[in-house]
Amino acid sequence: MANPESNGLRAxxxxxxxxxxxxxxxLWLVVALLAARQAAAVLRLPPRRRLADxxxxxxxxxxxxAGQPLYGxxxxxxxxxxxxxxxxxxxAAEQALGVGWTFGTLLLVVATGLVTARLxxxxxxxxxxxxxxxxxxVLLVVSVPVRNxxxxxxxxxxxxxxxxxxxxxxCSARVSGALTGIAAALQPAVLLFAVLxxxxxxxRAAATAAGTFAACSALAWAASPDDSWTYWLRHAAGAGLxxxxxxxxxxxxHGLLLRLGAQGPLEIALFLVLAAxxxxxxxxxxxxxxxxxxxxxxxxxxxxVAVAVSPTAWQHQQLWILLAAVGRxxxxxxxxxVWPAVVVLVMTLHRxxxxxxxxxxxxxxxxAPLLAALAAACAVPFLTRAEPEWLRPRPAxxxxxxxxxxxxxxxxxxxxxxxxxxxxxLELLLIRVGYWAYSWVRGQAPDGRWLAEHHGWQILEIExxxxxxxxxxxxxxxxxxxxxxxxxxxxxSAFHFLVPLSLLGFMYLRRPVLYRWGRTSLAFATxxxxxxxxxxxxxxxxxxxxxxxxxxxxxxxxxxxxxFGALTGISNQYAAMPSLHVGWSLWCAVVVWRLTPxxxxxxxxxxxxxxxxxxxxxxxxxxxxxxxxxxxxxxxxFGVRHLLIGRTAEQAGAAGIPELPDPxxxxxxxxxADAATGTDADAERAARERRPGAVPGRGAEPELAGRTxxxxxxxxxGES
Numbered sequence: 001m002a003n004p005e006s007n008g009l010r011a012x013x014x015x016x017x018x019x020x021x022x023x024x025x026x027l028w029l030v031v032a033l034l035a036a037r038q039a040a041a042v043l044r045l046p047p048r049r050r051l052a053d054x055x056x057x058x059x060x061x062x063x064x065x066a067g068q069p070l071y072g073x074x075x076x077x078x079x080x081x082x083x084x085x086x087x088x089x090x091x092a093a094e095q096a097l098g099v100g101w102t103f104g105t106l107l108l109v110v111a112t113g114l115v116t117a118r119l120x121x122x123x124x125x126x127x128x129x130x131x132x133x134x135x136x137x138v139l140l141v142v143s144v145p146v147r148n149x150x151x152x153x154x155x156x157x158x159x160x161x162x163x164x165x166x167x168x169x170x171c172s173a174r175v176s177g178a179l180t181g182i183a184a185a186l187q188p189a190v191l192l193f194a195v196l197x198x199x200x201x202x203x204r205a206a207a208t209a210a211g212t213f214a215a216c217s218a219l220a221w222a223a224s225p226d227d228s229w230t231y232w233l234r235h236a237a238g239a240g241l242x243x244x245x246x247x248x249x250x251x252x253x254h255g256l257l258l259r260l261g262a263q264g265p266l267e268i269a270l271f272l273v274l275a276a277x278x279x280x281x282x283x284x285x286x287x288x289x290x291x292x293x294x295x296x297x298x299x300x301x302x303x304x305v306a307v308a309v310s311p312t313a314w315q316h317q318q319l320w321i322l323l324a325a326v327g328r329x330x331x332x333x334x335x336x337x338v339w340p341a342v343v344v345l346v347m348t349l350h351r352x353x354x355x356x357x358x359x360x361x362x363x364x365x366x367x368a369p370l371l372a373a374l375a376a377a378c379a380v381p382f383l384t385r386a387e388p389e390w391l392r393p394r395p396a397x398x399x400x401x402x403x404x405x406x407x408x409x410x411x412x413x414x415x416x417x418x419x420x421x422x423x424x425x426l427e428l429l430l431i432r433v434g435y436w437a438y439s440w441v442r443g444q445a446p447d448g449r450w451l452a453e454h455h456g457w458q459i460l461e462i463e464x465x466x467x468x469x470x471x472x473x474x475x476x477x478x479x480x481x482x483x484x485x486x487x488x489x490x491x492x493s494a495f496h497f498l499v500p501l502s503l504l505g506f507m508y509l510r511r512p513v514l515y516r517w518g519r520t521s522l523a524f525a526t527x528x529x530x531x532x533x534x535x536x537x538x539x540x541x542x543x544x545x546x547x548x549x550x551x552x553x554x555x556x557x558x559x560x561x562x563x564f565g566a567l568t569g570i571s572n573q574y575a576a577m578p579s580l581h582v583g584w585s586l587w588c589a590v591v592v593w594r595l596t597p598x599x600x601x602x603x604x605x606x607x608x609x610x611x612x613x614x615x616x617x618x619x620x621x622x623x624x625x626x627x628x629x630x631x632x633x634x635x636x637x638f639g640v641r642h643l644l645i646g647r648t649a650e651q652a653g654a655a656g657i658p659e660l661p662d663p664x665x666x667x668x669x670x671x672x673a674d675a676a677t678g679t680d681a682d683a684e685r686a687a688r689e690r691r692p693g694a695v696p697g698r699g700a701e702p703e704l705a706g707r708t709x710x711x712x713x714x715x716x717x718g719e720s
Contacts, residue, residue: 020127027134034141035106042102042150070227071235077242077314078155080220080228081185086155102150108157109146113137115164119296120326121385143347145319156316159183159190160303166193166205167295177205181212185220187317188237189306192283196302199287239311248351251370252313253278259366275309282308282377289327292384300324304373318369322347324376328383333393334418338426339380345433346372353436354429396420410646417645421512431519438526442575445533452539452574459538459577459623468624471541471617472549478618479550488615489553492581499608500584503591511595517641517648518591525583525637532629533575540576542620549620578629579622585612586634 070076070083078086117132124132140146149156162183166176176197184191191213197206221228235241243249246258254271262270282305290298303320307313325343330336345354351365364371383390398416463469478485500522507515542551585608592605609631616622 020130024130024134027131027138031134031137031141034138035110038141038147038150039102039106043099069230070224071230071241077238077312079186079188079217079238080224080231081216082155083227084220084223105150105157108161109140110137112157112161112164113140115161115168116140116296116323118168119164119299121294121296139322139325139344139348140319143319143322144349145316145322145347148315152316154316155186156319159187160319162186163190163193163299163303164296167299169295173202173205174208176202177208178212180205180209181214182216184209184213185216187306189310189313192279192306192309193299193302195283196286196290196298199283200290200298236311242312242314245312248366249315250312251307251315251318251367251373252310253308253370254311255313256367256370278308278374278377279305285377289382289384292386294327294382294385296323297327297382300326301377304377307373308370308377313370318347318373321369321373321376324372327376327380328390329380331383331387331389331394332396334396334420335423336393338423341426342429343372343376345429349433349436353433355432410642410644412644415645417513417648418516419513421508421515424508427508434523438530441530442533443572445530445572445575446537448537449539449574452537453544455536455577456539456541456544459625460544463623463625471620471623472547474618475541475549475552475620479552484618485552488618491611491615492553492619492621495612496581496584499588503588503595507591507595513648514591514594518587518594520645521634521638521641522584522587523637524640525587525634526580528633528636528640529578529580529583529630532578532633533572536577537572537574538576538626539574540621540626541623543573552619576622577626578633579616579626580630580633581616581622582609582612582627583630583634585609586631587637590634590638 070078070080076083113136114133116136117129120128120132146157148154160183162179165171166179166183171179177194180190180193180197184194191210194206194209194213197203197209217228217232231238231241239245239254245255247255248259253274254267257267257271257274282301286298286301286305289301300320300323304324307318307320310317322343325340327339328336329339346368351368354368355361355365385391397419399419460469463471478488504515504519504522507518541547541549542554589605589609592608593602596602613624613627616627617624
């Protein structure tokens with residue numbers, strides 16, 4: 001007779017397994033699309049612009065002249081061994097229009113992703129093992145070092161693949177040492193991995209690595225003595241080759257000191273001291289994590305040391321930093337994503353996306369990869385596998401998932417709603433990157449003048465039909481009234497960011513559950529506004545010719561050559577529908593209404609979008625229908641958030657519901673899961689017994705029945 005309980009578990013497990021297979025298949029499809037896009041981006045370039053650095057590997061017209069030096073013009077940055085071994089391949093690749101080289105590089109990247117997934121520390125759940133390889137490949141393909149490698153035709157992926165293969169569990173000492181030595185002959189800083197092997201107790205492999213490196217370098221010296229002399233002695237292992245060493249592309253300590261203004265013998269001495277300190281600290285930490293069985297993290301830390309202490313570490317040589325994302329940091333589950341998110345963003349985005357273009361903070365963005373490498377090598381407290389939080393981070397208190405409403409809504413009703421504030425560093429970083437992406441997309445939206453003005457005439461005709469075309473006379477009234485014009489210009493420029501950011505900061509500090517609700521709704525509304533900018537480019541009233549509108553902020557303009565200084569460079573002037581000034585102000589009004597029951601704050605909150613509408617019309621920046629569009633996208637933003645997640649957990653948090661361990665908290669960041677320990681189970685049972693209305697020793701009902709201090713019955717945690 002079949003066991004009903006086992007049949008029920010099987011019925012639950014089968015849909016979950018199907019969803020996992022579909023998700024993995026979709027992720028592999030993303031990998032294929034990204035790889036195809038990257039290959040197409042290279043191959044569609046003209047032959048002379050394709051794989052620019054290949055021209056430094058081959059002679060004129062693909063023929064190497066006898067005696068031609070590798071370092072004649074200083075553009076070739078590889079070792080003499082690299083020039084000796086790889087030049088035949090580069091010549092053949094260029095003669096084949098770069099197709100073979102591009103797809104060969106793609107195969108190296110795929111192999112690197114597979115080996116990286118193989119080196120992940122165990123134990124891994126089946127789900128984590130399925131996702132590991134495609135996730136690694138996605139991150140590799142979108143990273144700046146790999147994109148740079150594809151574009152320039154570099155070989156920097158090969159040393160990384162050789163070293164990763166050398167540290168595979170079943171790799172023998174002889175093979176491991178030989179692979180490391182060959183990688184070091186291609187990229188001298190990789191010789192630091194021989195030190196890691198020695199410190200980790202694999203001394204035979206370390207000796208083999210040093211011997212292989214020496215043999216390969218000697219072979220290259222015998223074949224090309226002049227090139228070897230130039231590389232090793234004249235340029236001190238490649239220092240000075242390639243671009244200027246003080247370029248932001250050089251993310252080494254040497255490059256940083258040069259950018260800070262240090263020069264001459266003092267700079268060299270300071271660089272040597274700092275490099276020695278970083279090498280000692282970083283390699284000791286790498287050996288520690290190697291002894292803990294985290295070989296991928298150990299390789300990443302040693303690679304970060306290599307980036308920092310190299311005389312030059314160009315973008316295509318910084319792939320080691322991305323591998324450091326594997327380290328687990330944070331004892332709380334809410335903090336576990338901070339470090340990998342920082343590393344991935346640093347290694348995939350331009351520096352302007354990470355920090356604003358402000359002079360005093362620009363140095364951080366300019367040196368973000370180096371700072372990430374130094375932090376990984378010397379400072380970040382990665383967890384060891386012996387610590388209980390490595391597999392089971394401390395769960396955050398959360399409300400029960402929202403109960404299903406009509407039909408199958410909310411769509412993500414199994415999504416837990418945390419009752420605590422999110423990690424501040426991760427939140428600030430994501431907000432900054434999100435706003436940068438918003439600005440970039442808005443700037444890339446269609447901005448053809450004819451189409452934007454045509455849409456402007458459409459808006460004016462609709463408003464005339466509705467008899468709400470009041471923009472012109474009101475704008476002229478404002479322009480003739482000095483104090484009103486100044487007040488509106490100030491309000492238009494000052495409050496748009498100040499008020500929403502202030503409300504977000506207050507909610508983060510005092511009402512974290514409401515903060516999550518508000519910032520998610522605002523993000524959806526802004527995303528919908530971007531769709532409007534793309535689909536309906538619109539000239540605002542101040543840019544409509546022949547109608548007499550006055551640009552109160554910039555004065556009369558030549559509409560044939562509209563130039564508004566810095567504003568034109570950072571913003572699409574035809575992104576007017578919908579008006580986010582009105583949209584964000586309406587969001588502020590809704591948030592204030594939810595924050596307080598007091599009358600006057602609510603009245604001021606309601607007046608704020610009304611006054612904002614008056615300001616955008618009076619300054620000739622928007623039409624009334626733009627304001628209506630802002631109302632629509634904000635309402636849709638709140639609606640989408642409710643559609644996905646349902647009601648907020650604000651009431652549950654305010655009612656003082658005790659900490660509830662997250663049921664997913666037993667899973668590690670990679671997806672592995674173990675049963676909760678007895679201590680965790682005792683804590684959960686004690687928390688349940690402390691709930692209002694719970695009988696000691698029996699726990700509480702799932703819906704947390706009870707009453708608040710005011711005597712009202714507390715609803716389900718998913719209700720508000």
